[in-house]
Amino acid sequence: MKEPLDDASAPKKPESKMRVVREETKGESKENYKLKLFVSYLVERGTSVFLALAGLALFVAFWSFISKYTKEDLPGPVATLTVLYEMLRDPFYDYGPNDKGIGLQLMSSIGRVLLGFSIGSIVAIPVGILMGASAVYKKLFYPIVQLLKPVSPLAWFPIGLVVFKDTGMATIFIIFITSLWSTLINTAFGVSSIPQDHKNVAKAFGFSRMRYLTKILIPYSLPHIITGLRLSIGVAWLVIVAGEMLSGGTGIGFFVWDSWNALSLERVISAIIIIGIIGLLFDKLFTVIENKVSYKP
Amino acid sequence: MSYLEIKDMEISFPTPKGKYVAVKEINLSVEKGEIISIIGHSGCGKSTIMNAIGGMVNPTGGSVELNNKKIKGPGPDRGIVFQNYSLLPWLSVYQNIFQAVDSVMTCSKKEKIEIVENNLKMVNLYAHKDKLPGQLSGGMKQRVAIARAFAINPGVLLLDEPFGALDALTKGTMQLELLKLWNLNNRDKTIVMITHDIEEAIFLSDRIVVMHNGPAATIREIEEVHLPRPRNKLEIVNMPEYIAIRDRLLHLLTDKFSIEDMGHMHKN
Numbered sequence: 001m002k003e004p005l006d007d008a009s010a011p012k013k014p015e016s017k018m019r020v021v022r023e024e025t026k027g028e029s030k031e032n033y034k035l036k037l038f039v040s041y042l043v044e045r046g047t048s049v050f051l052a053l054a055g056l057a058l059f060v061a062f063w064s065f066i067s068k069y070t071k072e073d074l075p076g077p078v079a080t081l082t083v084l085y086e087m088l089r090d091p092f093y094d095y096g097p098n099d100k101g102i103g104l105q106l107m108s109s110i111g112r113v114l115l116g117f118s119i120g121s122i123v124a125i126p127v128g129i130l131m132g133a134s135a136v137y138k139k140l141f142y143p144i145v146q147l148l149k150p151v152s153p154l155a156w157f158p159i160g161l162v163v164f165k166d167t168g169m170a171t172i173f174i175i176f177i178t179s180l181w182s183t184l185i186n187t188a189f190g191v192s193s194i195p196q197d198h199k200n201v202a203k204a205f206g207f208s209r210m211r212y213l214t215k216i217l218i219p220y221s222l223p224h225i226i227t228g229l230r231l232s233i234g235v236a237w238l239v240i241v242a243g244e245m246l247s248g249g250t251g252i253g254f255f256v257w258d259s260w261n262a263l264s265l266e267r268v269i270s271a272i273i274i275i276g277i278i279g280l281l282f283d284k285l286f287t288v289i290e291n292k293v294s295y296k297p
Numbered sequence: 298m299s300y301l302e303i304k305d306m307e308i309s310f311p312t313p314k315g316k317y318v319a320v321k322e323i324n325l326s327v328e329k330g331e332i333i334s335i336i337g338h339s340g341c342g343k344s345t346i347m348n349a350i351g352g353m354v355n356p357t358g359g360s361v362e363l364n365n366k367k368i369k370g371p372g373p374d375r376g377i378v379f380q381n382y383s384l385l386p387w388l389s390v391y392q393n394i395f396q397a398v399d400s401v402m403t404c405s406k407k408e409k410i411e412i413v414e415n416n417l418k419m420v421n422l423y424a425h426k427d428k429l430p431g432q433l434s435g436g437m438k439q440r441v442a443i444a445r446a447f448a449i450n451p452g453v454l455l456l457d458e459p460f461g462a463l464d465a466l467t468k469g470t471m472q473l474e475l476l477k478l479w480n481l482n483n484r485d486k487t488i489v490m491i492t493h494d495i496e497e498a499i500f501l502s503d504r505i506v507v508m509h510n511g512p513a514a515t516i517r518e519i520e521e522v523h524l525p526r527p528r529n530k531l532e533i534v535n536m537p538e539y540i541a542i543r544d545r546l547l548h549l550l551t552d553k554f555s556i557e558d559m560g561h562m563h564k565n
Contacts, residue, residue: 219387
């Protein structure tokens with residue numbers, strides 16, 4: 001439509017397109033064409049799956065090599081996977097405080113992460129919104145954020161212990177601290193980058209504070225907030241392992257440390273694999289939410 | 298006293314280098330139902346005047362009065378159509394208009410829904426009401442923005458280069474649409490619009506305000522357009538008055554370049 005009418009090349013384009021379509025429909029039926037598309041999709045998917053498996057195979061080969069090199073001090077893939085299979089066959093057994101199934105350990109770790117992460121997010125999102133929306137709040141909080149953000153969350157463990165007098169609570173506390181920063185900074189960034197155009201709409205049509213918050217501020221910054229949450233839960237999942245090594249008792253981190261003390265490297269490596277998979281799932285979950293809430297400008 | 302009265306208005310902004318005067322000595326009286334265009338080069342303070350009428354900025358000197366009341370901020374008596382549509386991309390076409398109506402109007406929810414639907418029908422977008430702005434063409438987006446401004450039933454409609462981003466064909470259609478809406482309202486609404494387009498200004502306006510170049514821009518001249526309404530684009534272009542106004546505007550808007558450039562534009 002935007003093409004000038006006197007352009008001599010303009011009428012040719014649709015004609016040639018039509019010819020292509022005609023040739024396609026003449027040569028083969030519609031089903032055939034669809035089948036062809038499906039096959040090319042399968043080939044594409046197949047190639048990526050094949051490459052992923054090839055990468056995995058390379059890794060396993062390297063692992064076997066190191067295992068052979070250390071004269072089986074580091075257990076090889078077969079020994080490890082046998083132990084992993086045993087662990088997964090009965091994940092929920094409970095033979096007292098020092099012998100619980102991997103499922104129970106994971107559940108207590110995930111529970112702590114979700115609890116600390118939720119409380120952290122409930123604090124971080126509103127504070128981030130304030131920091132993004134007002135220069136005063138930014139000046140008020142930003143120096144503290146800059147100072148505390150680079151501190152390893154584990155350094156907060158003693159403080160948690162003193163305040164809560166409980167190792168479980170102290171672990172949740174360090175997860176809470178861990179979950180603050182990425183969410184806070186991303187939320188503040190999202191809110192502070194709301195375009196003037198959107199603000200003008202609110203001003204011109206006299207939007208109330210509530211309407212501005214629910215119809216402009218939150219929808220605009222939601223993708224940024226979710227990105228912050230995704231980064232936060234990723235770090236929280238990193239930190240829980242170290243935290244539970246310190247706190248002991250239950251959890252996947254404790255499981256890793258306990259297995260090391262029992263000199264069961266098979267269990268340690270199995271736990272690493274499980275930790276990786278759960279971390280991946282957390283990340284995927286938030287990526288899905290991120291895609292859900294993002295909008296086309 | 299006119300409906301919209303700008304008296305000796307000056308607008309300046311503080312900058313690190315000192316006071317920057319955008320416009321000064323602006324005097325303009327607009328009657329109810331008039332269509333006024335403001336035309337001038339980039340940076341001549343057109344948008345600043347518009348923003349002052351809209352209440353988005355406050356004059357640092359003089360005053361802007363609407364209906365004998367001093368303008369202190371944005372209000373439901375003025376509807377603004379922004380240059381880049383300014384629709385909220387996460388809200389449907391319907392919601393974009395509804396949120397404005399819901400914010401401004403005090404009537405019942407049922408009446409609000411009726412207002413939104415009527416305005417959507419008026420700009421022929423009812424079938425697209427559930428689409429997001431990202432799924433619309435530029436012309437359709439601008440129609441949503443115009444419907445939104447009309448929906449709050451303002452006395453004054455402010456249009457900031459409303460058709461600047463549209464291709465020539467769509468632009469022509471949209472100009473007609475605007476006049477149609479104005480007619481449907483018994484030519485009751487006052488329209489103030491900014492434009493770069495001389496033909497558009499003549500086709501639509503009763504008067505055309507030509508600005509001097511900024512900074513500290515002033516009004517250079519106000520051209521009256523007495524072409525009979527309803528105007529037909531094909532007919533008016535051959536009228537002597539149309540040609541006279543167009544030549545006058547061309548002269549006012551191009552002579553600055555003839556000095557700076559090589560001089561070959563002096564023939565204008």
